[in-house]
Structures are given as structure tokens and as C-alpha cells.
Amino acid sequence: MTDRFHLDAVPIRLESCGKTFPGGSRALEPLDLTIRGGETIVFLGPSGCGKTTTLRMIAGLESPDPGGRVWFGEEDVTALPIERRNVGMVFQSYALFPNMSVAENVAYGLKVRRVERADRERRVEEMLDLMHLGAFAGRRVDQLSGGQRQRVALARALVVRPRVLLLDEPLTALDAKLRDSLRLDIDRLLRGLGVTAVYVTHDQGEAMALGDRIVVMAKGRVAQIGTPRDIYHRPTDGFVADFIGAMNRVSGQAQSGALRLGRGAFPWSGPDGPVELLIRPEDIALAAEGEEDTHLDGLVAAAVFLGDRTRLVVETGDGPPLTVDAASRSGLARGDRVGLRLDPSRLLNLPQP
Amino acid sequence: MTTMTLSRRGLSFWAQLVFTLLVCALLMAPVAMSMLAGVTANYFVGIKSGLTLRWVEEVWRLYADTIFLSLRIAFACLGCTLLLGVPAAYALARRQGAVARAVEELLMMPVAVPGLATALALIVTYGGVGDLRRSWLFILIGHVLFTLPFMVRAVLAVMTSIDLKTLEEGAASLGAGFARRFFSVVLPNCRSGILAGSLMVLTLSVGEFNLTWLLHTPMTKTLPVGLADSYASLRIEIGSAYTLVFFIMIVPSLILLQWLARHDRSAP
Numbered sequence A: 001m002t003d004r005f006h007l008d009a010v011p012i013r014l015e016s017c018g019k020t021f022p023g024g025s026r027a028l029e030p031l032d033l034t035i036r037g038g039e040t041i042v043f044l045g046p047s048g049c050g051k052t053t054t055l056r057m058i059a060g061l062e063s064p065d066p067g068g069r070v071w072f073g074e075e076d077v078t079a080l081p082i083e084r085r086n087v088g089m090v091f092q093s094y095a096l097f098p099n100m101s102v103a104e105n106v107a108y109g110l111k112v113r114r115v116e117r118a119d120r121e122r123r124v125e126e127m128l129d130l131m132h133l134g135a136f137a138g139r140r141v142d143q144l145s146g147g148q149r150q151r152v153a154l155a156r157a158l159v160v161r162p163r164v165l166l167l168d169e170p171l172t173a174l175d176a177k178l179r180d181s182l183r184l185d186i187d188r189l190l191r192g193l194g195v196t197a198v199y200v201t202h203d204q205g206e207a208m209a210l211g212d213r214i215v216v217m218a219k220g221r222v223a224q225i226g227t228p229r230d231i232y233h234r235p236t237d238g239f240v241a242d243f244i245g246a247m248n249r250v251s252g253q254a255q256s257g258a259l260r261l262g263r264g265a266f267p268w269s270g271p272d273g274p275v276e277l278l279i280r281p282e283d284i285a286l287a288a289e290g291e292e293d294t295h296l297d298g299l300v301a302a303a304v305f306l307g308d309r310t311r312l313v314v315e316t317g318d319g320p321p322l323t324v325d326a327a328s329r330s331g332l333a334r335g336d337r338v339g340l341r342l343d344p345s346r347l348l349n350l351p352q353p
Numbered sequence B: 001m002t003t004m005t006l007s008r009r010g011l012s013f014w015a016q017l018v019f020t021l022l023v024c025a026l027l028m029a030p031v032a033m034s035m036l037a038g039v040t041a042n043y044f045v046g047i048k049s050g051l052t053l054r055w056v057e058e059v060w061r062l063y064a065d066t067i068f069l070s071l072r073i074a075f076a077c078l079g080c081t082l083l084l085g086v087p088a089a090y091a092l093a094r095r096q097g098a099v100a101r102a103v104e105e106l107l108m109m110p111v112a113v114p115g116l117a118t119a120l121a122l123i124v125t126y127g128g129v130g131d132l133r134r135s136w137l138f139i140l141i142g143h144v145l146f147t148l149p150f151m152v153r154a155v156l157a158v159m160t161s162i163d164l165k166t167l168e169e170g171a172a173s174l175g176a177g178f179a180r181r182f183f184s185v186v187l188p189n190c191r192s193g194i195l196a197g198s199l200m201v202l203t204l205s206v207g208e209f210n211l212t213w214l215l216h217t218p219m220t221k222t223l224p225v226g227l228a229d230s231y232a233s234l235r236i237e238i239g240s241a242y243t244l245v246f247f248i249m250i251v252p253s254l255i256l257l258q259w260l261a262r263h264d265r266s267a268p
């Protein structure tokens, strides 16, 4: 079904695109970024880090500071306003037109493009069917649920066959369950359409699930660009490591080629002195207290049952408590004593934010 | 039975109903009396002197031109305030700056200044310009000045209650240029404000007396000025018949506009 809607895959290139708002606030440091044709790229970062600003610059709703350039393929679109860039945009608040029905909303972009009536009606109908909105064609948009509105917004943006699809936190206004199912729908749609898509979110789950690549942003800069696996397993700085998933900090002491960490000692090439290392919960194994090969002992301070696993907070008496995952049926509870075994190959030594 | 109804509705409901009806009666009585006087053969004798349409005919003969002038001014005024007020409200809604907020405050000024003062200012400033002083356009200028803030306020209220900026960005993202966005998205979504403003402007213009009284000439008398005139110099029955004509004229248009406004909210 989606084959019919296959869209062009235009690469996007940002060339030292910074943004300073009137009033002097620097929302974005000059940014260079290449988005491959057909790729889904996700901007991820905490509130105020400049995700929306970057997206709006690609859309043509903001212009970059002098010197910045935006390229769609071989075309320099820096000076083109949004209405001439042929992008599809899904806004966080959907921005559906309350004065029009669902079908009229979807038909709007086609009318603007002077698509002939018969052709227009056919395309609107196909798009509504694709989005499972056929039954709502004649409804007013304020008579729709949040999820339905969201799909109308997507349909409206896609029906004009945009060169680029831009989505600004399209799922934030929805409840968790709906978010999950729509996320799957969007994922399938983006893959099927083959359109170049830029997706903004502050939800790392969404970013991991949807992104071919993720751009992690912090304070108007790019902190790291990479595939979801890269970002998770090989964060390049402490900010990314902390922002994505749960991360533990353990401190050790380096001395003449060895790093002492609790009872353990690992080979170490860095200079002597105290060292702070990072490790993911899943890279810490649980054992009985005092068992052979364990590096640390601790007391379970909290145990949160998550269904598929139990998340433990373990006090080691040295530094911040550690987050560790126990098997779902382990039966560990608050007050139990445990031994911890760290996987030395998974310890990360990163520059601190 | 009665006590049951009473207890179901609650005492305060009935108290409020009675009070409301009383207030209505109080407000309506003079109007009703006046309209009745307009069709009474002899006011001093009372209703037993019989009912007649003579006075209404008389009014029509003497003052038909004031009625048409009032209507012409009201609709011209509506046109002007729409052409000036809607774009002005749009500009104010889209601009965030302190200047826009200051202009918004200033817009209320002409309402605070007494109509007579505005009229004097107009006469002093433009009274000598060509034939303007003798033209109905002079009154129109006064009315536009007086009613424009009401139009701007009404439209602005609706524009700020919807997320106009995002709606427009949505339309722009679909390829619509400025004019298209304005006519297909901005205006339709502000319809209720525009209708409310129009209603206000029409009624204010038709009923305006203060300004008009100073601005008018014997050749440019509007309905309220004519009304004052007839009360002052003619039989009370004629004045009352005049009121009757005024009501017959204004009430249907008010009802029509109200209906449009209501219809607008429920329509797809």
C-alpha cells in the first residue's frame, strides 16, 4: 500500500547554521549536519537545547544567522520561505484548521498546489484510508480524539508528497499507550515512504525506536551524532551517557598500571590518581555477598519491580548508589545484601560534562 | 405539588427568575409605552382615543431621509471598520512587542474621550477642508473613529484566543502564501469575532448621538438627531412613532446578526 506513496529521498545539509534571537539569546551554536536521503534522523535533548529551532531552520520558519546555509540536495534553500520549500510539517499542537473538516484539512495542500479536483479527491481518500481515517472524513477536527488529530496532521503533511518530512514532538500530547502504538505506525510509515524525515523529541525511547541516527543536543550544541547503538553503548561524553538510559558512576584509584575498584584490579594505561568511570546497569552482574570474583558489596536500598526485571538501587558505602538490574524472579528485596561484579570491558572513561 | 417543584428547583432559582423578570419589565416598560404612544391617536387622552398609523406615516414623510442616511452611514462605517480594523487586529495579534501592547491600550482612548470633544476636535481640524463639513462623510469619519476600537477589540479577542501563529505556519508549510493564508485560515477562524464586532459597530453607529449632534448639518441629519429634533419640537406622538420605526429597523438586523453568530459556532 505504501509503495504507491513512495517519496523522493532528498538529502539535507546544514552549513554552519547558528541562530541568535533578537534580544541576543544564542539558541544554537553554528551547526554542520548532513542528513542522508531517506534517512530518519532524530533530534534528542533536554528542553531548551535548540531542537525546535534547528527543525524550524530546516523548515524555513527561522532563518540561520548570516553565513549559515541550508541545502536540500543540490539546491540552496536558505532564502526560500517555508511555503516554497515543499516540506511536510507536523506540529506539536497539530495546527489543524478548525474551520475545515478532516478531508478539507488534508486537501488543503493539494488545493494550494492546484491539483485537479478528481485527482485531489482520490489522493485525499487514499491518504485517509492509509491513516485509517476514512470514517472521519466529514468530521470537524474538534470532534476527534488526540490520536486521530495526530494522524490527520500526518496525512495532511504527507499527501502533498513533500521532499522532507519534519515532525516536532508529534506524540508528546498523547497518553503513553497511544504513544507506543502511534510510534509503531509512524515507524512503519517512514520506512515505507522512504522520505527524509527529521523527528524532534525529548523522549529517548522514541528516539531509539525511530531514528536511523540520533543527534543528541545540549545547550545549543550537538553533543553526539550516531546510530542508537552508538549513542547508547559508545557515548562520547558524560552528558550523552547520563542523558540516554541509566548510567552508574563508580570511582577507582589508578596506580602503576592498575586500576583498583573495590576489591578488583583491572589493567590501566592512564595516569595515576583517582578515576571516575561509568557503567550501565546491565553490565553489572549480581552475586551472593562476598562470592569469589565480586568487586563490590552492597545493601539493596530500594527494589522496583518492573515486570520483566527488578531495578535495584544498591548502596556500596563508597560514592553514589548504583542502579543494577535483577532478574524478574530473583526475589531480591530491600535490606538484602548482594555482591556486584563489574564487566571490565564495559567500563567507560569519559570526559565529564 | 407546588412545594415539590419549589424544593426541586430550589428557592434561589425562583427568586432569581422573579428578579430577572422584574428587571426586564422595568427596562421594557418605557420602551413598550413609548411604542404604544406612537400608535395612539391622542397621547393625552390615552389609548381609548384609538390606535392609528397616522404618526408613523408622518414620521416617514418627515424623516425617511434621516433613516436612510443612518443606514448608509452605519453600513459605510461597518465597511470602513472592517477594512481598517481587521488588518489592524491581525497586526496587533501577530506582533509581540511593547509597541503593539501600547497601541492596544491607546485604542481604548477614543471611547474614554467624550463624543462631544472628539466632534469638536474633528470640526477644528477638518471642518475647513473643502465641502467636507457639509457632507455625510464628515459624520462617517466621526463614527469610524468612535467604533473602530470596538471592532479591533472584538477581532483581537478571538485572534489571541486561537493559536494564530501556528495555524498560519501550518498553512505555510502546505505551500500557502500570505494572501491565501489570510483568507482561507485567518479570516474564517476569526469569523465569530468579526461578526461580534460588526454587530457592535452597526448598533453603535445607528444609535450614535453625541458626536453626530455636533457634526450634523440640516442636510445631514441622522436618525437619533432627527429623533431628538422631533421630541423637542413636535407632538410627543411623532417622537414615539419615530422610536417605533427605529425599533422596527434595528431589531431585525440585530436578530439576523445574532443568528449568524450562533449559526457560525455550530456550523461545520
Ligand SMILES: Nc1ncnc2c1ncn2[C@@H]1O[C@H](COP(=O)(O)OP(=O)(O)OP(=O)(O)O)[C@@H](O)[C@H]1O
Residues within 6 Å of the ligand: A021, A022, A023, A025, A026, A027, A045, A046, A047, A048, A049, A050, A051, A052, A053, A054, A202
Ligand atoms: N522566538 C524566540 N525568541 C527568543 N528566544 C527563543 C525563541 N525561540 C526559542 N528561543 C530560545 O532558544 C532556545 C532553544 O529553544 P528551542 O525551542 O529550540 O528548544 P527545544 O530544544 O525545542 O526545547 P523543548 O524541548 O522545550 O521544545 C531556548 O533557550 C529558547 O528560550
Ligand SMILES: [Mg+2]
Residues within 6 Å of the ligand: A051, A052, A053
Ligand atoms: Mg521544542
